Amino acid sequence: MVRDVLSILIDREKIAGRVRALGRELAADLEAELRRDNAGRDAAEDAGRVVFVPILTGALIFTADLVRELPLKLSLRVVAVSSYPGTSVESKGAKLAGELPRDLAGKHVVVVDDILDSGQTLGLVEDLIRMQKPASVRVCVLLRKPESVRKRAVEARYVGFDIPNEFVVGYGLDFDGFYRNLPDICVLKDEAIRGARGQ
Numbered sequence: 001m002v003r004d005v006l007s008i009l010i011d012r013e014k015i016a017g018r019v020r021a022l023g024r025e026l027a028a029d030l031e032a033e034l035r036r037d038n039a040g041r042d043a044a045e046d047a048g049r050v051v052f053v054p055i056l057t058g059a060l061i062f063t064a065d066l067v068r069e070l071p072l073k074l075s076l077r078v079v080a081v082s083s084y085p086g087t088s089v090e091s092k093g094a095k096l097a098g099e100l101p102r103d104l105a106g107k108h109v110v111v112v113d114d115i116l117d118s119g120q121t122l123g124l125v126e127d128l129i130r131m132q133k134p135a136s137v138r139v140c141v142l143l144r145k146p147e148s149v150r151k152r153a154v155e156a157r158y159v160g161f162d163i164p165n166e167f168v169v170g171y172g173l174d175f176d177g178f179y180r181n182l183p184d185i186c187v188l189k190d191e192a193i194r195g196a197r198g199q
Helices: 012-037 060-067 120-130 190-196
Strands: 005-010 050-056 079-082 108-116 136-144 158-162 185-188
Touching: 012 060, 012 108, 012 136, 012 158, 050 060, 050 120, 060 108, 079 120, 108 120, 120 136, 185 190
Parallel strands: 050 079, 050 108, 108 136, 136 158
Antiparallel strands: 005 185
């Protein structure tokens, strides 16, 4: 697997440091929201008010590390979306591949994804969540590509790293279902991509 890597774009130490910082930022903002909500209310009513919605499967590792940095009572409600079928290195459009959580009304929702590129996946999920009338919706992504590749405008309030328009793998991101377990964000060799396509 490692022999398929052309270069490391972001190493594991930088990822870990940035995830810790994102956790602190999210915790501060969510705690402030809950304090505003709690005017005249019992703190026990906070239970279940913060919901993280990771987009499967790419956001799994990022989300697991991120939520461990938040000293808040929160729940996880995953959603599956398909946008990079098989050996594709470009988004083919987002399609919901499973049920969206249906109990998000009045909640503070944080949508977590591995990467913001075309914006189609995050745009679809955010629209569907907003239809449920949550108290707030935030988008948190590990990686963000340049706006020039965007097919749909999406505001990611929390961003780990801005990257060039490169196809990357590792730390949850895959190519053809593989490389998610690489601990760094990496660029694959062209021959690894061509080989997977049988070219």
